[in-house]
Amino acid sequence: MEYIHTTVLLHESIEGLNLRPGAIYVDGTLGSAGHALLAAQKIGTKGHVIGFDRDAGALARSTERLANAVAKGLTVTLIQDSYRNIATKLDEKGIGHIDAFMLDLGLSSDQFETSGRGFSFKRDEPLLMTFKDAATLTPEDLTAKEIVNTWDESNIADIIYGYGEERYARRIARVLCEARKEKEIATTFELVELIKKATPRSYHVGRIHPATRTFQALRITVNDEIGALKQGIAAGFDRLSVGGRMAVISFHSLEDRIVKNFFREKSDEGKGTLMMKKPLVPSDAEIMHNPRARSAKLRIIEKIVM
Ligand SMILES: C[S@@+](CC[C@H](N)C(=O)[O-])C[C@H]1O[C@@H](n2cnc3c(N)ncnc32)[C@H](O)[C@@H]1O
Incomplete structure (x- = not known):
């Protein structure tokens, strides 16, 4: 190994x-x-x-x-x-x-590189973000997919701001809630695209990837x-x-x-x-x-x- x-x-x-x-x-x-x-x-x-x-x-x-x-x-x-x-x-x-x-x-x-659970915005994977592996995951377990597709816009904004310290939290939450009316947000790359859509271009060229804070916030929430x-x-x-x-x-x-x-x-x-x-x-x-x-x-x- x-x-x-x-x-x-x-x-x-x-x-x-x-x-x-x-x-x-x-x-x-x-x-x-x-x-x-x-x-x-x-x-x-x-x-x-x-x-x-x-x-x-x-x-x-x-x-x-x-x-x-x-x-x-x-x-x-x-x-x-x-x-x-x-x-x-x-x-x-x-x-x-x-x-x-x-x-x-x-x-x-x-875990970042090999879990297949969507921790990294650099890999196109299902939006799970849970520390639990597939074998022990039950339908009751919270996933990032459930958060972005079913939670209220204000709750999504609150966790992205609170746990990610993301200044564009409200804009990101709004764009996610608009997008999910058309189609379920199912993968990391879909989420990254929506985060980019919600944030100014200047934010995409900084030292930190624009999705870093949102991904951190979702992971912290999913795993309490x-x-x-x-x-x-x-x-x-x-x-x-x-x-x-x-x-x-x-x-x-x-x-x-x-x-x-x-x-x-x-x-x-x-x-x-x-x-x-x-x-x-x-x-x-x-x-x-x-x-x-x-x-x-x-x-x-x-x-x-x-
Ligand atoms: C940064 S890594 C630890 C690395 C380790 N110190 C080493 O040097 O190899 C954190 C680990 O904690 C686990 N973890 C995170 N939250 C946990 C929790 N609440 N209970 C048990 N394990 C947890 C993760 O699955 C991950 O494997």
Whole structure:
């Protein structure tokens, strides 16, 4: 299996978790196990890696990458579910406290390039945008196609503005709602064309592709990424042992604000120590090597009382 995802802020986050041999490391967003592999080295064969991902493809890639460590004795438990359900899942496995909780939000380059689910505006694919793969998708699951074809214009505008920080949100929502009267919007390329139609020409030649913000907003909504983050960091912090740490890498201001406020709240309550006042960002060299790292921000907190 090939991996194209380059792990962001790898050493900074795993070093920052201060992992000891034998520790229980929970990765809420396992992806292609980039962080988990380094964590596995730190915790050694007596350690336990617990990895969550909603995407079966990510778990398959991780199984392969962690196989060597497992052969040497490391315990690995993979869970195909959202990290927001960490409390229930740890209960089911009979695990009480954990030593580290890692979140590297968003999606991996592997999903971008190969999922076939419409994450990238550069590929003509069905408008799904869900982290769940086709095998586990049910008619009740929300998709981007449902949003653009059935939601009220004002709700579409609100999410594109709120989660995409897209200044042309209202115009885009209006054009989508006009277009769908004629024909269902079914593919990424159809959506890209409509976004272009709704935005001025000057917007099409900028550094950022005109569809970037709308695609981000739809993906965040489809996967309830904000709800998952709020619930997941609270539940994860709750399960940390004293001295245990949580590291979160976020990729846009909305997510970073949620993490910052939660960590500050725990620090103000005297329950946690912030490991850095300002978020850590990738070096110029890392950004040059991996442009996806451009907007990454890392925050780490240590739990000091139960
Ligand atoms: C940026 S990637 C993680 C990459 C990983 N750290 C690595 O270095 O290989 C994010 C992963 O989190 C998963 N994901 C996103 N939201 C999730 C959620 N709520 N619960 C579980 N997995 C989630 C995505 O499917 C994706 O595989």
